[in-house]
Amino acid sequence: MSSLVQSVDWLAIAPPTLAAVVALVVLVADLFLGEARKAVLGWVSVAGLAASALLLLPLLDGDRATFCLTGDADACSYVADRFTLVVQLLVLGGALLAALLSVTALKDADKELPEGEYWFLLLSSAAGAALLPASRDLATLIVALEVASLPAFALVGIRRGDRKSSEAALKFFLSSVTATAVSLMGVSFVYATTGTLHLTRIADRIQHVDGQFHTLAQTGVVLTLVGFAFKTAAVPFHFWVPDTYVGAPLPIAAYLSVVGKAVGFSGLILVTVIAFPSYADVWGPALAALAALTMTVGNVGALRQRSTRAYSAVRLLAWSSVGQAGYLLVPIASAAYSKDAQKAIGSTVAYALMYAAVNLGAFAVAALVARTSPLNRISDYRGLYARNPLTALVLGFFLLCLAGLPPGIIGLFAKVTVFSAVVDAGLGWLAVVMAVNVVIALFYYLQWTTLLFRAPEGEPGTHRVPAPLTAAIALTAVLGVALSGAPQLILRFSETGLF
Secondary structure, three states, X not given: OOOOEOXXXXXXXXXXXXXXXXXXXXXXXXXXXXXXXXXXXXXXXHHHHHHHHHOOHHHHHOOEEEEEEOOEEEEXXXXXXXXXXXXXXXXXXXXXXXXXXXXXXXXXXXXXXXXXXXXXXXXXXHHHHHHHHHEXXXXXXXXXXXXXXXXXXXXXXXXXXXXXXXXXXHHHHHHHHHHHHHHHHHHHHHHHHHOXXXXXXXXXXXXXXXXXXXXXXXXXXXXXXXHHHHHOOOOOOOOOHHHHHHHOOHHHHHHHHHHHHXXXXXXXXXXXXXXXXXXXXXXXXXXXXXXXXXHHHHHHHHHOOOXXXXXXXXXXXXXXHHHHHHHHHHXXXXXXXXXXXXXXXXXXXXXXXXXXXXXXXXXXXXXXXXXXXXXXXXXXXXXXXXXXXXXXXXXXXXXXXHHOOOOOHHHHHHXXXXXXHHHHOOOHHHHHHHHHHXXXXXXXXXXXXXXXXXXXXOOOOOOOOOHHHXXXXXXXXXXXXXXXXXXXXXXXXXXXXXX
């Protein structure tokens, strides 16, 4: 029996490893720094995440694999292929932008948030999230999922004495633990029927399961998907999202909306396309139904938000992120029916890259507005153009990208790519459901956009934009505009190389 592993390829595992090392450095340094110097921890964290992202560059020259079984070079626990690198870039880039937002948020909190713990938890979660797309066995996948999730629970509830924050963290924790328990049961069923945890070996063995274990294998496939569906906020695993986003510090809500989804959809892709391709008749219809339900519930929830309700802007972005999760699930479901599964998966990755850039930008502007309007209602954005013209134009651009309207060409391109994948797969009914939901989303995105340019109700006041917030807004805006000018780059970049 093959048991021992090969020597470690340190360059392959460098990006998540560096994030984890910096997390430990920050935690230890926090013990020795006085209150006046703790701001340096934030910049060390930002630098660590930027360095982790830069370590992806040496890996572009070809696929790498490590932690492989000695008797089978194809059965590896960690693979740094094109898919891994693209998702790691999305995760580490998203965490970097969330860190930039956090620098300002922690300064504004005026010592109410524990800085050392905050940065340690954020970096730890980012390390787990970066590990997950490289994982090629079910044990590593589940461990990576939990390493990404457990620090996130603490980050959501990190405001000491804040009832809203504690309630959000508890709801997030309980629902996530339940989903993970169900997934672990599914993994145990898959292991019982195949005798292996490596995804490539599962794909070979699960096709030849004895007839009496066929139902057990099917059940294992479905249950294994539950934990990843939870992370993508797919309905009915979505109910934690609005309250969690409102209760969490705004940079953490932004982090969860992008990095959490990247973790979920990359896990779903690895499990379905690599481990369970022979069970496409089971997970294909299930994911198609989940996609239709998720986008509908998310968009209807966003549509029902009242502009004068407290935290309605964050709630709208939360429900919108549920709707966007439905769009992300569409190409994964299409891969079960498509002759070119690689192209379908590439559509999900392309859409995720677009969504990450513009959604983080929208949260960055929300963080700016929250500095003067802590309740962050949609009505607080009325007349933003009169107060801060450039910020209003940028937010309008982000909302049009999310809606898929010009000049947000990258949003339109991403939606057309997803439509193409679902039509090629012959899922006409799902294309119709998506088209209806795109129209629903147009209404609330345009409603918010027009509010930015209306006359303000009071005297328009101006406020200074801190440098980290400026950097986050500028980076996302430049990325959105650049990709709108050359949208084909994102599809070429998102070619997965999974097959």
